[in-house]
Amino acid sequence: MKDDKKYARIFRAVLKLVAKKGLAGMTMGDISKEAGIATGTLYVYFDNKDALINALFAACRENSVAVSFRDYDPQAPFKPGFRHIWMNILRYRLQHFEEFIFLEQCYHSPYITAATREKARQLAEPFYALIARGQAEQLIKNVEKDLLITFIIGSMNELVKQIHYSGAALTKARMSTTFDLCWDAIKA
Amino acid sequence: MKDDKKYARIFRAVLKLVAKKGLAGMTMGDISKEAGIATGTLYVYFDNKDALINALFAACRENSVAVSFRDYDPQAPFKPGFRHIWMNILRYRLQHFEEFIFLEQCYHSPYITAATREKARQLAEPFYALIARGQAEQLIKNVEKDLLITFIIGSMNELVKQIHYSGAALTKARMSTTFDLCWDAIKA
DNA sequence: AATATAAGTGAATATTTATTCGCTAAAAAA
DNA sequence: TTTTTTAGCGAATAAATATTCACTTATATT
Numbered sequence: 001m002k003d004d005k006k007y008a009r010i011f012r013a014v015l016k017l018v019a020k021k022g023l024a025g026m027t028m029g030d031i032s033k034e035a036g037i038a039t040g041t042l043y044v045y046f047d048n049k050d051a052l053i054n055a056l057f058a059a060c061r062e063n064s065v066a067v068s069f070r071d072y073d074p075q076a077p078f079k080p081g082f083r084h085i086w087m088n089i090l091r092y093r094l095q096h097f098e099e100f101i102f103l104e105q106c107y108h109s110p111y112i113t114a115a116t117r118e119k120a121r122q123l124a125e126p127f128y129a130l131i132a133r134g135q136a137e138q139l140i141k142n143v144e145k146d147l148l149i150t151f152i153i154g155s156m157n158e159l160v161k162q163i164h165y166s167g168a169a170l171t172k173a174r175m176s177t178t179f180d181l182c183w184d185a186i187k188a
Numbered sequence: 189m190k191d192d193k194k195y196a197r198i199f200r201a202v203l204k205l206v207a208k209k210g211l212a213g214m215t216m217g218d219i220s221k222e223a224g225i226a227t228g229t230l231y232v233y234f235d236n237k238d239a240l241i242n243a244l245f246a247a248c249r250e251n252s253v254a255v256s257f258r259d260y261d262p263q264a265p266f267k268p269g270f271r272h273i274w275m276n277i278l279r280y281r282l283q284h285f286e287e288f289i290f291l292e293q294c295y296h297s298p299y300i301t302a303a304t305r306e307k308a309r310q311l312a313e314p315f316y317a318l319i320a321r322g323q324a325e326q327l328i329k330n331v332e333k334d335l336l337i338t339f340i341i342g343s344m345n346e347l348v349k350q351i352h353y354s355g356a357a358l359t360k361a362r363m364s365t366t367f368d369l370c371w372d373a374i375k376a
Numbered sequence: 377a378a379t380a381t382a383a384g385t386g387a388a389t390a391t392t393t394a395t396t397c398g399c400t401a402a403a404a405a406a
Numbered sequence: 407t408t409t410t411t412t413a414g415c416g417a418a419t420a421a422a423t424a425t426t427c428a429c430t431t432a433t434a435t436t
Contacts, residue, residue, distance in 0.1 A: 001403075001412075024212035025298045027393055038415040040396080045413095049394070105296060108289060110213045143365055150350040151343045151369050158342020162334055177331055181339050185373035189382075189433070215423055226385040231425070233383095383432070389425080396419070405410070 002045060009035045010045060011056050015098040023053070023105045053111045060099050061120045067092045069126060078139050079183070082130065086156070086179055093160045094170055100160060124149070140186050148186055155182060190233060197223045198233060199244050203286040211241070211293045241299045248287050249308045255280045257314060266327050267371070270318065274344070274367055281348045282358055288348060312337070328374050336374055343370060 013034035017026040028049055032039040046052040068089050072081060093100040106112050127149055134140035140148070159178055163170055201222035205214040216237055220227040234240040256277050260269060281288040294300050315337055322328035328336070347366055351358055 003413085006413095020298075022212075022297045022299075024210075028395080029393070032416095039394090040416065041414050043395070101296060108210060108293060110210050141369070143369070146350055146354060146356075147347065147362075147366060147369075150346040151366070154346020155339045155343040155373075157346070158338040159335065162338040166334060174335075178335060178339070181329070181331070181335075181373045184375075185343075185369045187372075191383085194383095216425080217423070220386095227424090228386065228426080229384050237424070378436085380435070381433080383430100385430070386427105388427085391424070392422085394419105394421075397417095398415105399417105400413105400415075402413070403411080406408080 006035075006037070006041075007045060009037070010042065010052070011059065014052070014056055015102050018102045018105055019098040023109055023111060050111055050113075053106070053109075054113060054116045057103070057106045057112055057116055058119060060103050061123055063099075064092070064103065065123045065126065078134050078137050082134065083179060083183075085130065086152070086182065087175065090156055090160065090175065090178075091170075093157070094163060097160070097164050100157075104157070134186075138188055141188050143186075151185060152182055155185075194223075194225070194229075195233060197225070198230065198240070199247065202240070202244055203290050206290045206293055207286040211297055211299060238299055238301075241294070241297075242301060242304045245291070245294045245300055246304055246307060248291050249311055251287075252280070252291065253311045253314065266322050266325050270322065271367060271371075273318065274340070274370065275363065278344055278348065278363065278366070279358075281345070282351060285348070285352050288345075292345070322374075326376055329376050331374075339373060340370055343373075 010031065013031050014026070017030050017034055021030070028039055028042055031052075032042055035042075042052065046055065068085055070088055072085055072088075074081070076084075128145050131140060131145045131148055135142055135145075156178075163174075168174070198219065201219050202214065205218050205222055209218070216227055216230055219240075220230055223230075230240065234243065256273055258276055260273055260276075262269070264272075316333050319328060319333045319336055323330055323333075344366075350356075351362075356362070
């Protein structure tokens with residue numbers, strides 16, 4: 001019986017390796033060694049390297065969305081709700097930096113199939129709904145949602161990298177400051 | 189005598205291939221074929237694949253900074269000057285999307301050596317100086333420069349990708365709108 | 377023009393890496 | 407318990423890829 005814990009170990013190994021060597025430099029041998037299993041065992045769990053990466057990508061994307069909306073109360077006023085989600089995302093990406101980098105690497109990689117990509121795109125729906133609400137309440141600029149979302153996510157992603165690599169501590173003050181940048185950009 | 193035009197052809201081939209197949213999927217054979225030269229010739233111009241990629245990375249980084257400040261008048265008032273630079277960057281990245289993607293791919297790649305990376309970092313100096321001026325004139329929030337720069341660049345990069353992939357035309361109106369998002373975020 | 381030096385070639389080689397396979401050990405079914 | 411099925415192994419194989427090299431062609435030097 002295939003072991004769920006083994007899937008987890010393989011995934012963890014891949015995340016660690018991608019952060020260190022990039023999708024390019026990571027071999028199946030590296031993965032098996034890092035996971036503490038035989039190379040052949042990887043092929044018991046996955047058809048090949050592509051399948052492995054696609055499976056991990058899908059899992060990470062799904063997880064990412066779930067985490068974003070954790071403890072979000074749709075009844076609460078817009079701005080605190082938005083702030084809560086924004087903080088969720090920032091915190092999670094910083095605390096699971098390897099997962100974040102893996103996703104980033106995948107977006108422009110030929111490993112990810114069109115099908116996997118399309119699934120990932122659909123997961124963005126809740127974010128569009130969120131922005132739509134903000135615009136309906138006239139709290140957010142009436143600008144194309146695509147532009148707003150990319151602006152929000154893009155600035156955050158780069159901030160995550162900057163904070164991580166600079167080794168700066170993520171104080172509450174710094175989080176608030178960076179959120180304010182974002183909010184001032186999009187507020188009506 | 190080594191031919192400058194051949195360097196250019198090799199570089200152009202790499203940019204095209206990376207956009208299509210990623211740093212990973214691009215072989216030396218691919219490059220020579222795309223550039224219309226023999227595989228061995230690549231080794232006349234570069235020691236190996238790593239050296240080739242590092243050289244192109246350095247060239248692109250330098251070019252990127254030069255382009256950013258093209259026609260910038262330091263005597264002009266801050267906001268129009270900043271806007272000019274911002275537009276330079278956005279336009280260039282959209283018009284030279286392959287170059288942009290190549291740089292993005294390199295940042296997290298093991299191909300890029302620590303030395304190359306350090307050189308690239310130093311090129312960012314003019315941007316820090318620009319932000320410093322804006323803060324001195326009290327036009328820009330008094331927030332850590334690192335955070336501001338990553339915010340500006342991060343949001344722009346994601347916008348470039350979004351616009352490119354959505355196939356949306358880059359109208360003047362859309363450029364103005366996106367600049368306003370950025371300015372509202374950082375203005376004092 | 378003759379000679380020397382350097383660029384250009386692409387098939388051959390070396391290396392790296394994904395994948396397979398015969399086997400053993402464990403787990404499930406009978 | 408015996409049998410069957412499945413997980414796990416890692417050396418062996420196959421495929422892909424970087425790099426070399428003996429040779430040709432072009433360019434510079436005398």
